Amino acid sequence: MTRFLIPLLVFVLIAVFLWIGLSLNPREVPSPLIDKPAPAFELPQLREPGGVIRTADLNGQVWLLNVFASWCTPCLEEHPHLVALAERGLVPIYGLNYKDGREAALKWLDRHGDPYTRIVVDREGRTGIEYGVYGVPETFVIDKSGVIRFKHIGPLTPEVLAEEIMPLVGRLQQ
Amino acid sequence: MMRVFTGVLLAAAISVCLAQEAPPAAEDPVLEKRVLTLSEELRCLVCQNQSLADSNADLAVDLRNQVREMMQQGKSDEQIREFMVARYGDFVLYNPPVKNATLLLWLGPFVLLVAAGAALFSYLRRRDRQLPAQALTEEERARARALLGESREER
Amino acid sequence: MIPELGHFAVIVALMVSITQSFFALAGAARGNRLWMSIARPAAHVQFALVALAFGCLAYAFLSNDFSVLNVASNSNSQLPWFYRLAATWGSHEGSLLLWVLMLSGWMSAVALFSRQVPTDMVARILGVMALVSIGFFLFMLLTSNPFDRLLPPAADGRDLNPLLQDPGMVIHPPMLYMGYVGFSVVFAFAIAALLSGRLDSAWARWSRPWTTVAWIFLTIGIALGSWWAYYELGWGGWWFWDPVENASFMPWLCGTALMHSLAVTEKRGGFKIWTVLLAILTFSLSLLGTFLVRSGVLTSVHAFATDPARGVFILGFLVVVVGASLVLFAWRAPRVGLGGQFDLVSRESALLANNVLLLVAAGSVLLGTLYPLFLDALGLGKISVGPPYFEAVFVPLMAPAMFLMGIGPLARWKKASLPDLAVRLKWAFGVALVSAAVLPLTMGRWSVMVAFGLLLAVWIVASGVVNLLERLQQLAATSGGSPVSYLKKLPRGYYGMLLAHTGVAVFIVGVTLVNGYETEKDVVMAPGNTVSIGDYTMRLERFEDIVGPNYTGIRGVVTVLKNGREQNILFPEKRLYSVQQMPMTEAAIDTGFTRDLYVSLGEAVEGGAWIVRVYHKPFVDWIWGGAFLMAMGGLVAVSDRRYRLARAARRQSADAKATVAA
Numbered sequence: 005m006t007r008f009l010i011p012l013l014v015f016v017l018i019a020v021f022l023w024i025g026l027s028l029n030p031r032e033v034p035s036p037l038i039d040k041p042a043p044a045f046e047l048p049q050l051r052e053p054g055g056v057i058r059t060a061d062l063n064g065q066v067w068l069l070n071v072f073a074s075w076c077t078p079c080l081e082e083h084p085h086l087v088a089l090a091e092r093g094l095v096p097i098y099g100l101n102y103k104d105g106r107e108a109a110l111k112w113l114d115r116h117g118d119p120y121t122r123i124v125v126d127r128e129g130r131t132g133i134e135y136g137v138y139g140v141p142e143t144f145v146i147d148k149s150g151v152i153r154f155k156h157i158g159p160l161t162p163e164v165l166a167e168e169i170m171p172l173v174g175r176l177q178q
Numbered sequence: 179m180m181r182v183f184t185g186v187l188l189a190a191a192i193s194v195c196l197a198q199e200a201p202p203a204a205e206d207p208v209l210e211k212r213v214l215t216l217s218e219e220l221r222c223l224v225c226q227n228q229s230l231a232d233s234n235a236d237l238a239v240d241l242r243n244q245v246r247e248m249m250q251q252g253k254s255d256e257q258i259r260e261f262m263v264a265r266y267g268d269f270v271l272y273n274p275p276v277k278n279a280t281l282l283l284w285l286g287p288f289v290l291l292v293a294a295g296a297a298l299f300s301y302l303r304r305r306d307r308q309l310p311a312q313a314l315t316e317e318e319r320a321r322a323r324a325l326l327g328e329s330r331e332e333r
Numbered sequence: 334m335i336p337e338l339g340h341f342a343v344i345v346a347l348m349v350s351i352t353q354s355f356f357a358l359a360g361a362a363r364g365n366r367l368w369m370s371i372a373r374p375a376a377h378v379q380f381a382l383v384a385l386a387f388g389c390l391a392y393a394f395l396s397n398d399f400s401v402l403n404v405a406s407n408s409n410s411q412l413p414w415f416y417r418l419a420a421t422w423g424s425h426e427g428s429l430l431l432w433v434l435m436l437s438g439w440m441s442a443v444a445l446f447s448r449q450v451p452t453d454m455v456a457r458i459l460g461v462m463a464l465v466s467i468g469f470f471l472f473m474l475l476t477s478n479p480f481d482r483l484l485p486p487a488a489d490g491r492d493l494n495p496l497l498q499d500p501g502m503v504i505h506p507p508m509l510y511m512g513y514v515g516f517s518v519v520f521a522f523a524i525a526a527l528l529s530g531r532l533d534s535a536w537a538r539w540s541r542p543w544t545t546v547a548w549i550f551l552t553i554g555i556a557l558g559s560w561w562a563y564y565e566l567g568w569g570g571w572w573f574w575d576p577v578e579n580a581s582f583m584p585w586l587c588g589t590a591l592m593h594s595l596a597v598t599e600k601r602g603g604f605k606i607w608t609v610l611l612a613i614l615t616f617s618l619s620l621l622g623t624f625l626v627r628s629g630v631l632t633s634v635h636a637f638a639t640d641p642a643r644g645v646f647i648l649g650f651l652v653v654v655v656g657a658s659l660v661l662f663a664w665r666a667p668r669v670g671l672g673g674q675f676d677l678v679s680r681e682s683a684l685l686a687n688n689v690l691l692l693v694a695a696g697s698v699l700l701g702t703l704y705p706l707f708l709d710a711l712g713l714g715k716i717s718v719g720p721p722y723f724e725a726v727f728v729p730l731m732a733p734a735m736f737l738m739g740i741g742p743l744a745r746w747k748k749a750s751l752p753d754l755a756v757r758l759k760w761a762f763g764v765a766l767v768s769a770a771v772l773p774l775t776m777g778r779w780s781v782m783v784a785f786g787l788l789l790a791v792w793i794v795a796s797g798v799v800n801l802l803e804r805l806q807q808l809a810a811t812s813g814g815s816p817v818s819y820l821k822k823l824p825r826g827y828y829g830m831l832l833a834h835t836g837v838a839v840f841i842v843g844v845t846l847v848n849g850y851e852t853e854k855d856v857v858m859a860p861g862n863t864v865s866i867g868d869y870t871m872r873l874e875r876f877e878d879i880v881g882p883n884y885t886g887i888r889g890v891v892t893v894l895k896n897g898r899e900q901n902i903l904f905p906e907k908r909l910y911s912v913q914q915m916p917m918t919e920a921a922i923d924t925g926f927t928r929d930l931y932v933s934l935g936e937a938v939e940g941g942a943w944i945v946r947v948y949h950k951p952f953v954d955w956i957w958g959g960a961f962l963m964a965m966g967g968l969v970a971v972s973d974r975r976y977r978l979a980r981a982a983r984r985q986s987a988d989a990k991a992t993v994a995a
Contacts, residue, residue, distance in 0.1 A: 008666045011610060012659035019652050021703065024710035025630040026644045033223060033715050036267040129240050136265035138223035138237055200862035203855040203935070203944045210855065221717045227575055227632045232568050272719025279713045283704045287697035287726045294689045302677055
């Protein structure tokens with residue numbers, strides 16, 4: 005008579021998965037770039053027109069890449085945390101100004117503070133595509149040999165910074 | 179006479195207008211067709227379940243341009259898919275690739291069909307064994323009739 | 334005051350449903366007639382209360398009461414009154430109220446039209462339905478109260494999502510919900526039968542019309558939704574295999590299997606266990622759909638704004654309702670008899686095989702819909718499962734079912750013979766084969782998919798014709814009279830079947846031809862420009878500014894010409910809804926029996942020109958026409974004499990009772 009239990013078992017299995025599914029975010033897509041070399045770029049700087057930054061220049065240190073834009077509302081949410089992080093001077097933060105205007109970006113930084121060591125400009129969003137960016141803001145942790153070790157999608161929270169990013173940075177810096 | 183003449187002129191003007199076939203929106207409609215076909219099976223990451231072809235979100239437009247450019251460079255559809263997967267993961271593909279993790283997905287319907295078919299067959303066999311005599315069927319029918327009658331009486 | 338009245342009505346309705354379920358079920362279990370007799374009036378009271386609550390909410394929307402949160406979030410004073418009314422069910426909370434309105438409406442209908450059903454059975458059915466409604470009342474009151482106030486009141490509302498401001502959207506949700514919720518009736522019948530152990534042909538006969546009616550509503554609801562997507566989303570597609578679409582399609586597939594299985598249970602007493610299981614599954618899939626739409630576990634274009642607390646509640650509810658019914662099933666099913674004997678080749682077998690195919694198809698849709706969730710839950714990465722998968726899987730599963738549709742109705746009950754069937758159907762098959770070979774050529778281009786689709790469609794129709802002719806011959810042989818009188822002698826259920834099957838054929842023709850021969854063009858059009866597509870030429874005359882009640886925009890005036898003669902004028906629009914600042918594309922469609930011409934505005938380019946997308950879609954309306962015919966088939970079947978006889982008999986017995994009482 006066990007065959008009459010089959011529907012029940014199938015249902016229980018589905019229900020368990022649905023239960024787990026409730027705590028998952030279907031829109032957060034893990035990046036396939038984790039543990040892969042950060043895509044190389046050679047981009048103009050925001051503050052020094054004419055100046056260029058290459059990924060190769062950044063090897064040998066652990067650094068954060070933060071994708072931001074002045075039109076991005078959730079960026080405002082994480083910005084104070086970034087400014088606070090920069091004040092502690094533990095890790096260089098490079099900004100990737102994504103599909104933004106130069107003037108708008110500068111004005112935005114003036115108003116909200118500038119936590120970035122340097123800022124590169126990705127006017128067309130090409131570098132964004134290379135990095136698999138789909139929702140600004142996004143933050144990458146890149147190690148000394150230029151490998152992406154972590155990616156956070158959406159605004160940074162103090163929890164993510166304290167519990168995930170900074171411990172990782174500490175380990176990578178050793 | 180004058181009126182007729184004007185009429186002819188007007189007709190001529192209209193026919194000139196008629197001849198003006200609208201130009202295609204894309205420089206290369208054949209390529210554009212290819213772009214659209216491929217974009218239909220790529221997922222727009224920022225949207226609520228729409229393909230790149232269906233979405234007008236900024237990123238979707240950018241990615242469509244990327245697809246177009248890569249096609250212009252002579253890249254194959256497969257190469258473009260690989261490019262997208264390398265950056266965004268299998269999530270971008272509406273047609274999930276066959277690999278270990280998707281084996282159950284692709285084989286599932288077939289397994290279901292075979293299992294259901296087998297269950298059906300074994301059920302029919304068992305039924306045949308359990309209902310040996312035709313007479314019993316008649317009895318069943320009689321019972322069904324009785325039940326029907328019974329229900330009628332209850333009204 | 335009015336919203337509070339509505340809120341209060343819902344609370345009282347909850348009380349009534351608790352009372353109803355307790356006394357009805359306990360009464361049936363203990364054989365207490367007085368307790369059982371509460372069920373019917375309680376159902377009517379519940380319906381009246383929910384209707385009152387619904388009326389209160391509708392009033393709040395119609396009177397622009399922006400002190401109600403739900404109204405402030407989903408309506409606006411500029412919104413035309415009919416959309417304000419539709420906005421009542423445009424949000425999660427409101428649609429939930431619509432859901433319970435439908436549920437109590439069905440309950441009331443069961444109480445009204447079940448005089449021929451034994452009292453204990455009715456009590457159990459209404460008790461089970463009341464249990465379901467308790468869950469939904471609690472869900473509404475605890476997580477999604479549509480009457481929540483907003484303090485201070487908003488000056489104006491945030492407007493209804495412009496996508497929903499459409500006539501199709503006004504009637505699509507009520508139809509769909511009538512279908513979803515309608516399956517709760519047959520579910521309750523099944524549970525009542527399991528509880529009482531009375532699982533027989535009579536039970537199947539009572540369940541059948543309810544199933545068919547729910548199925549008709551669901552069919553129309555899905556078709557309307559698909560039609561809405563076709564003209565409103567502006568992409569010219571009609572089915573996207575979105576999780577929410579799948580959520581409505583799975584109960585449909587399962588419900589279709591149920592209708593066929595019920596036919597066997599009624600006529601031959603067979604498949605009882607199977608039929609009961611299908612009844613449970615169909616409603617379970619409806620509930621699962623509710624969960625998917627409202628919990629946010631899957632991303633969908635159509636999903637409501639979500640909230641984890643709601644997801645937890647519905648999942649809990651789902652587990653209680655579905656889990657309990659499946660436990661009951663596993664406990665009771667082994668004792669159910671097998672019914673009449675039949676051969677491996679028989680109509681029973683054909684129907685069972687068709688059931689298996691439909692269910693495997695539903696299972697595959699479920700698998701594809703939930704698979705990304707499974708992988709994610711197991712930490713195996715994120716994937717998307719989209720149209721390519723579903724098309725690859727669905728078509729091969731459905732094709733054999735379509736083939737069986739030709740054979741099944743001709744196969745005899747109990748025992749059929751394959752050689753005999755082959756002889757009877759050879760003409761139908763020949764006709765189908767020739768049509769498949771020739772017809773695509775008349776459309777210009779032969780392709781395997783088109784030929785195969787037409788083969789199936791013509792096969793279904795041709796075998797239906799053979800079936801009808803055979804029936805008429807039999808009648809002619811056994812009874813006199815004119816051919817017209819034979820036609821009248823055949824039961825309506827039979828015509829309903831033929832009509833619904835023809836609907837499937839029509840649907841296949843639509844899908845096949847539009848996929849095979851659709852053409853589209855993206856062009857830059859300035860006034861005076863033309864574009865030719867199919868046999869037609871479209872001329873853009875001019876652009877006009879438009880001002881709607883709550884939007885502004887621009888529309889193109891496009892003349893459709895064929896062989897230089899004017900056929901129609903189309904007005905594709907681009908609207909900007911002022912409150913949500915949301916641009917909307919309103920495609921203009923010239924609908925025709927054999928083709929649609931579809932024009933939609935893209936974006937403006939320099940020099941007063943626009944990018945315009947035009948489609949020529951041959952036979953696309955046959956898709957919805959087919960669905961409509963299926964629904965009509967269901968309607969004809971429900972009007973069958975047998976069910977009306979039951980009603981007539983009921984009237985007689987009522988008269989008899991009256992006489993006795995007198």
